[in-house]
Amino acid sequence: MSYTEDRAAWFEGQGLWQHIPESEWRDWTWQLKHRITTVEQLEQFMTLTAEERAGCSHANEKLALAITPYFFNLIDRQNPDCPVRRQLIPRAGELVISDGEMLDSLDEDGHSPVPGLVHRYPDRVLFLVTDRCAAYCRYCTRSRLVSNAQHYDFHPEYERALRYIEAHTEVRDVLLSGGDPLLLSDKKLEHLLARLREIKHVEFIRIGSRIPVFLPQRITPGLCELFRKYGPVWMSIHVNHPKECTEELRAACERLSFAGVPLGNQSVLLRGVNDDADVMKALVHRLLRMRVRPYYLYQMDLITGGSHFKVDVRKGLEIIRALRGHTTGYAVPQYVIDAPGGGGKVPINPDYVEKITDDEVIFRNYEGGRFSYPLKPGKPKTAGGATLPAGGVESIVVH
Ligand code: SF4
Numbered sequence: 001m002s003y004t005e006d007r008a009a010w011f012e013g014q015g016l017w018q019h020i021p022e023s024e025w026r027d028w029t030w031q032l033k034h035r036i037t038t039v040e041q042l043e044q045f046m047t048l049t050a051e052e053r054a055g056c057s058h059a060n061e062k063l064a065l066a067i068t069p070y071f072f073n074l075i076d077r078q079n080p081d082c083p084v085r086r087q088l089i090p091r092a093g094e095l096v097i098s099d100g101e102m103l104d105s106l107d108e109d110g111h112s113p114v115p116g117l118v119h120r121y122p123d124r125v126l127f128l129v130t131d132r133c134a135a136y137c138r139y140c141t142r143s144r145l146v147s148n149a150q151h152y153d154f155h156p157e158y159e160r161a162l163r164y165i166e167a168h169t170e171v172r173d174v175l176l177s178g179g180d181p182l183l184l185s186d187k188k189l190e191h192l193l194a195r196l197r198e199i200k201h202v203e204f205i206r207i208g209s210r211i212p213v214f215l216p217q218r219i220t221p222g223l224c225e226l227f228r229k230y231g232p233v234w235m236s237i238h239v240n241h242p243k244e245c246t247e248e249l250r251a252a253c254e255r256l257s258f259a260g261v262p263l264g265n266q267s268v269l270l271r272g273v274n275d276d277a278d279v280m281k282a283l284v285h286r287l288l289r290m291r292v293r294p295y296y297l298y299q300m301d302l303i304t305g306g307s308h309f310k311v312d313v314r315k316g317l318e319i320i321r322a323l324r325g326h327t328t329g330y331a332v333p334q335y336v337i338d339a340p341g342g343g344g345k346v347p348i349n350p351d352y353v354e355k356i357t358d359d360e361v362i363f364r365n366y367e368g369g370r371f372s373y374p375l376k377p378g379k380p381k382t383a384g385g386a387t388l389p390a391g392g393v394e395s396i397v398v399h
Contacts, residue, residue, distance in 0.1 A: 002101050003276055003278035003279045003282060003344060004276045004278075005125055005242055005282050007282075008246040010245070010246055010248065010250060011071075011073075011243070011246045012074030012246060012247035013067075013075065014250060015072075016045065016069070016072070016129040017069050017073075017136070018075060018118055019312040021215055022242045024080060024297070025069075025070075025217075026217050027217060028215050028217040028218040028220070031068045031069060031070055031126045031134075031215055031217055032068070032134065034067070034068075034069050034163060034219070035066045035067060035068050035134075035135070036065075036066070036069070036072055037064070037065055037066050037067075037253070038047045038065070038069045039056040039057065039065075041052065042065075042089070043070070045077065046077035047050065047077075048089070049080045050089050050092075051080075051092045051093070051290070052080070052089050052091055052092075052094070053387045054091075054092035055089070055090030055091040055092050055093070055094050055138075055140045055337025056089070058090070058094070058095055059090040059149075060149050060306050061092075061093075061149055061150070062090075062094055062095075062143060062148075062150065062304075062305060063090075063136050063138065063140060063146060063147050063149050064147035064148075064149050065089075065090060065136065066091075066133070066134070066135050066136050066147075067088050067135045068134055068135055068214050068215050068351060069397045070214070070215065070216070070217070070248065071084070071088070071214050071215075074243055075088070075089075075242060076304075081272060082240060082272065083240070083243060083272065083273040083279075084243055084244065085242040086117060086138075086270070086272050086273055086309075087137055087138060087139070087240060087241075087273060088135060088136070088137070088138065089138075089301055090138055091138070091308060093305065093307065093308030093309075094138060094305035094306075094308075095305060096307060096308070097304050098169065098307040100196045100302055100303055100340075101302050101303060101305070101307070102303070102304065102340070103150075103303075103304055104143065104144055104343075105141070105301045105302040105303060105340050106125075106301060106340070106341075106342055107342035108120075108142075108297070108342070109125070109342050110342060111342060114157060114160045114161050114164050115154070115155060115156060115157050115161075116129065116154070116155075116157060116158075116295070116340050117156075117161040117164055117165075118129045119164075119168070119171075119343065120342060120344065121168055121368050122170055123171060123172045123173055124171065124172070124173040124174070124175065125164075125168075125171050125173075125174055125175070126175050126177055127156075127163060127165075127175065127176050127177070127192075128142075128154075128156055128173055128177055128178050128179065129146050129156055129158070129176055129177070129178055129179070129181050129184060129192065130156065130178040130179035130180065130181065130183055130184060131146050131147065131148055131152075131178060131179045131180070132146075132159065132178070132179050132180065132183050133146060133147070133149070133152040133179055133183065133210065133214070134180060134210070134211055134215040134218070135210075135214040135215075135225045137210070138309070139268060139270060139300055139303065139306055139309045141301045141303055141338075142178075142179075143303060143304075144269070145179075146178070146179055153324075154195060155295075157335055158191075158192065162192075162195050162196070162199075165196070165199055165202065166199050168295055170201075171201065172201055172202060172203045172204060173202075173203065173204040173205075173206070174196055174202055174204070174205055174206070174241055175206050175207070175208060176192065176205070176208070177207070177208040180209050180210060180211050181207050181208075181209060182207070182209045182212075182218055182219075182223070182263045183211065183218075183296050184213035186222050186223060186226060187228060187239075187379060188323070189223075189394070190230075191231075191288055193205065193226060193230035193233070193257075194230065196230075197230050199396075202393065203391070204234070205230070205232075205233050205234070206233065206234040206235065206236065207233060207234070207236070207280045208236065208238070209234045209235060209236040209237060209238075211237070211245055212249055212252045212253060212256070212305045213238060213239055214234075215236060215250035216246075216248040216249050217248075219252040219255050219256060220253065221255075221394050222261035223262075224255050224256065224258070225259070227260065227261050228259045228297075229348050231259070231261065232260060232261075232262065232304075232356040234261065234263075234264070235261050235262070235263055235264070236263075236264045236265065236295060236296075237253075237263060237264075237265050237266075237292060238265065238266050238267070238268075239265050239267060239283065239287065239292075240267045240268060240270060240273050240274050240283075241273055241274050241279065241283060242279065242282040242283045242286050245283070245286040245287070245290060248363045249269060250289070250290045253290040253291050253292055254290075254291065263290075263291055263292040263293065264292065264293045264294075264295030264296075265287050265292045265293070265294050265295055265296075265333070266295055266296045266297075266298060267280075267283065267294070267296070267297050267298065267333065268296065268298045268300050268320075269299055269300060269315075269316050269335075270296055270311065270336065271308065271309050271310060271311050272309075273309075275315050275316075275319070276319075277309045277318065277319045277323070278283060278324035280297075280319050280323065281322065281323060281327060282325065283329060284323065284332070284333065285327070286333040287331070288328065288330060288331055293330060294330075294331055294332065294333040295333055296333055296334055296336055296345075297316065297319070297320070297333040297334070297335045297336070298334075298336060298337075298338065299311075299316060299335070299336065299338075299348065301311060301338055301340075302340050313337070316335050316348065317335070317350045319335075319347075320332065320333075320335045320350055321366075322351045324350070324366055325365065325366025325367070325374070326366060332348050334347060335347065336347065341391065352365075354363055354370070356375075357375075358376070359374065359375055360372045360373060360375055360376075361373050372377070396397065
């Protein structure tokens with residue numbers, strides 16, 4: 001069945017928490033304090049399926065359970081297949097470990113010169129600044145360390161990491177991630193941004209965060225002021241389904257954008273969440289309307305207990321094919337696989353190119369039409385007495 005949505009409607013309001021004063025609802029510390037973190041709390045609001053109850057009873061051995069009241073409102077409590085529910089409420093499938101699944105599938109630990117720092121590409125580092133998130137995604141690549149449910153004992157060493165970056169003049173790009181960096185206090189975040197800005201060879205600072213999605217109240221004027229002061233700071237948010245695009249998220253993206261933060265989105269392709277071209281098209285359109293450029297669509301990493309989320313790569317290619325040429329180019333994310341074992345991100349594209357010879361490249365467009373683009377300079381032509389330069393470009397339909 002195709003996905004349809006009311007494009008003019010944006011969810012907003014306090015939902016189940018009408019009785020809370022608006023000033024508390026809008027306070028991010030209130031949201032954090034009132035997160036749903038136990039199966040008992042969940043069952044006060046909804047009836048769990050047997051599969052969910054089994055998942056919840058083991059959640060804290062793998063990845064903690066936590067959902068902000070704001071985000072909980074987006075769950076359809078009557079529908080076990082709700083795409084928001086699938087992302088946040090543990091299921092028994094998490095306990096099944098399949099062949100090929102790994103705790104650290106990207107070998108981040110193997111590329112970590114200092115606790116909390118991953119240096120895989122020569123000019124970029126990943127700086128894991130915390131193991132905490134506002135809510136926990138059941139498919140998290142870093143579930144080995146995030147929330148510390150697996151006793152990973154993660155202690156980022158900020159000063160050692162900063163000194164490493166200072167000493168490595170080839171590092172021009174620092175990505176702050178975790179866990180979620182925007183859970184740090186403004187003071188800690190300012191310390192990190194100020195120190196990074198002092199390092200002359202660091203040209204590009206970016207943050208990976210799902211806070212705007214789980215806790216848009218955290219995007220305060222004070223936080224935006226930090227981004228203005230130490231900018232440009234780029235940000236990748238993480239939205240998987242159009243239901244997550246609420247009025248609060250739209251307004252948070254606007255505040256970030258007005259503070260000079262360029263915004264991109266990373267989605268993970270997840271079974272039963274967004275493995276559908278209509279869902280993905282609705283999502284990318286909403287993102288553009290929120291000033292967010294769809295950036296990556298990730299094939300899910302080979303995380304332990306993730307097989308119930310796994311989508312066939314051919315489905316991902318079908319989704320990209322349904323977007324490319326059928327909607328605005330800005331709306332089409334890059335579909336990538338982060339190569340298992342630490343090979344880096346590799347774009348996976350539908351095959352538009354049929355053949356390349358020394359003379360031409362033969363390719364198909366989004367409607368399946370076949371085209372040729374000549375690679376050799378064409379013969380000079382004359383027009384109105386003038387000689388045209390050699391090497392002019394012509395597209396010839398060669399049906
Ligand atoms: S917000 Fe990011 S780091 Fe945190 S659980 Fe979700 S995917 Fe993992």
